[in-house]
Amino acid sequence: MPAPGLNSLGFAKPPAETRVVVAMSGGVDSSVVAARLKREGYDVVGVTLQLYDHGAALQKKGACCAGQDIYDASRVAEVMGFPHYVLDYENRFRESVIDEFADSYLAGATPIPCVRCNERVKFRDLLETARELDADCMATGHYVQRFEGAQGPELHRAADPGRDQSYFLFTTTPEQLSYLRFPLGHLKSKAETRALAAEFGLTVADKPDSQDICFVPEGGYADVIAKLRPGAAEPGEIVHLDGRRLGRHAGVLHYTVGQRRGLGIGGGEPLYVVKLDPDARQVIVGPREALAIREIPVREINWLGHAAFEQAPEGGWEMMVKVRSARPPRPARIHPTGPDTARVELLSAEEGVAPGQACVFYAPEGNRVLGGGWIHRG
Missing domain, CATH: 2.40.30.10 (Translation factors)
Incomplete structure (x- = not known):
């Protein structure tokens, strides 16, 4: 709860005099944030980032920040009566997130582009845009909590452990945290969020959650990387930790550490991917204890x-x-x-x-x- 004399976002002025930019992905979470703050009387400005071309780029259905989701965010703004802007961040997103994702995978790593998106796009470029709009703060639909501590704002896990997104926000700086607000972090379940959406009459109340990485269709990482880096998938050997050569693979990018299924090396003892060596084009496997x-x-x-x-x-x-x-x-x-x-x-x-x-x-x-x-x- 805010201190006495402060509004719900922590400012010593009425909500009507407090401008807040809401980062709207088109999903139910950010939509509820925007609608709730508008209902409380805040000067709400909705902003949606177009991060990639939904129609031509990677053919991902049901992802955030493209196509139908931009329309859904715009519709929420229209119903609740606040301005909404769509910013074309496709080039920034590709340069800051997608390119590194592809290069990291080809280097044998297992990247998390959602963290880079928050770090390099939403909490850097979009946050700067919010400042340019003279907003007092920027609010998002992330499930985390922000508390004022003895030495400034603190980032805490969400009240609902099953929805907590703090893992994806660890790159948030203290300066950014001072400017950010997370109005959903205290909710006990996603059902509460959907109930609020229904209460506000939002058409996204029953919209399914986005799954996987937004620009990766149905978890098909290798297909996306093949499009981004044509010819990058080079075949090589599947090698046991003890040096035995067990088979061939069609490219290191098709494997992740801990993988068991789909190795294509026949029966015998259960084997797992223990390490990827892209330089030698080897997939190294071993028993589970080696993980x-x-x-x-x-x-x-x-x-x-x-x-x-x-x-x-x-x-x-x-x-x-x-x-x-x-x-x-x-x-x-x-x-x-x-x-x-x-x-x-x-x-x-x-x-x-x-x-x-x-x-x-x-x-x-x-x-x-x-x-x-x-x-x-x-």
Whole structure:
């Protein structure tokens, strides 16, 4: 709850004098944010980013930020009576997100473009646009919570652990967090969001959630990369950890660390992809226990409200970490090795930790985000 004398967004003035830009993807979450703030009397401006050509680019049905979703966002603005703008960010999105996604996959990593989109497009370029519109803040439909702490705004996990999106927002800077608002983070379930949409009479109340990466149709990463980087899929060998050559593959980009199905190497012991070596064009496989690791090298760390790395105790900081978005935080020690690098020591081994994924740091109680970085090979 805001302090006495402040409106629900934390400003010491009436809602009607508080301008808020709402980042609208066309889905139910951001639509409810915009409608709710408008109903509360705020000066709402809706902005939707066109991130790729829905009709010609990658033929993704039901994704955000293209085609039908732009129309849906515009319709919500019309019904609720606030201005709505569509900004063409296709070039920025391709340069900042899609190109890196393709290159990372070809380098044997497992990238998370949603994080880069938040970091480089929504919370950088769009946030700057909101400032240019003289907005007091920018609101989004992300399921995270923002609290005012003793030393400034803090980023916390959503009240509903099943909807929490803090893993994807670890690159948010303290300055950005001061400007951002997340009105849905306190809700206990998605059902509450849909009930609000129905209450406001929004046609998106029953709209399905977007699935997978917005520009990747039905999880077909390899198909997308083949379009973006023609001729990039080079065949090679499937090799066991012990050196045995077990078969051939049609391209490293068709595999991810932890994969078991679709290896095409016949029966015998269950084998998993343990490592990808794009330089040697090898897919290295082994037993499940070979996937378990205890130490993770992390770089490009963004710290959110934690002490400088020089102040780390000898044994490292005790924190909780997430190495996959769908996994709960696990106990770990963070050993900083520089201003934006660290060695993460897991107290219990994790399987399927892949370069290109994020390792996000949480306070020991598991709710406040203290930072995070990108996993690399070391």
